[in-house]
Amino acid sequence: MPKPDLPLEGGCRCGQVRFRIDAAPLITMACHCRGCQQMTASAFSLSALVPAAAFALTAGEPVVGGLHGPTRHLFCPWCMSWVFTRPEGADGLVNVRATLLDDVAWFSPYMETFTQEKLPWASTPAVRSFEGFPALEDYDELLKAYAAANP
Numbered sequence: 001m002p003k004p005d006l007p008l009e010g011g012c013r014c015g016q017v018r019f020r021i022d023a024a025p026l027i028t029m030a031c032h033c034r035g036c037q038q039m040t041a042s043a044f045s046l047s048a049l050v051p052a053a054a055f056a057l058t059a060g061e062p063v064v065g066g067l068h069g070p071t072r073h074l075f076c077p078w079c080m081s082w083v084f085t086r087p088e089g090a091d092g093l094v095n096v097r098a099t100l101l102d103d104v105a106w107f108s109p110y111m112e113t114f115t116q117e118k119l120p121w122a123s124t125p126a127v128r129s130f131e132g133f134p135a136l137e138d139y140d141e142l143l144k145a146y147a148a149a150n151p
Contacts, residue, residue: 003106003150008048009058010101012081016060019083021096023054027146028098028107030124033114039066039073039082043122046098046109047085055084055094089136110146 004024011018025048036045062083066073070088075081085095098107112118112126113133127149134142 004101004103008101008103010096011059012076012079012083012100014076014079014081016078017057017062017076017081017083018059019096020056020058021048021050021054022056023051024150025050026093026143028110029095030109030112030126031114032112032118032122034117035066036114037117037119043119044112044124045082046107047095048098048101048107049093049095052086052092052094055096110149111142 006022006024008021027049029047029049030044032044037043060076062074063077064072065075066082072086073082074084076083081100082097083100084097087093087095098104109124109126111128111130112124113130115129116131128142
């Protein structure tokens with residue numbers, strides 16, 4: 001997989017919310033859960049997990065949509081594009097919708113989650129698959145494996 005050029009920049013469909021990422025993703029993912037299917041109107045969502053310190057909004061102010069609890073999905077208030085998620089229990093991390101990046105040529109999901117809810121015809125090139133979310137204790141090994149596969 002090609003390596004992304006930093007910084008990564010992206011934004012919502014209408015361009016009112018823009019962001020910049022100053023560090024390489026920690027891991028790339030596809031999620032097949034029913035919630036992601038409903039929020040994307042597709043078979044899965046694609047995302048890149050990045051350190052919160054390396055993520056900056058450069059334009060606009062997103063609003064909470066989707067989940068409103070400890071895990072928060074943030075959307076453009078005008079076009080309603082799902083821009084990023086602040087996952088519960090993962091302080092210091094932001095899960096950015098990879099398809100909103102200006103350059104997506106480098107992107108490929110390393111892991112896929114919630115394959116138990118996967119549509120029968122949907123497939124990805126993910127190296128690792130999980131029926132739900134991986135256990136929290138599995139993430140350290142996953143991040144190391146992703147980093148080794150994407151030096």
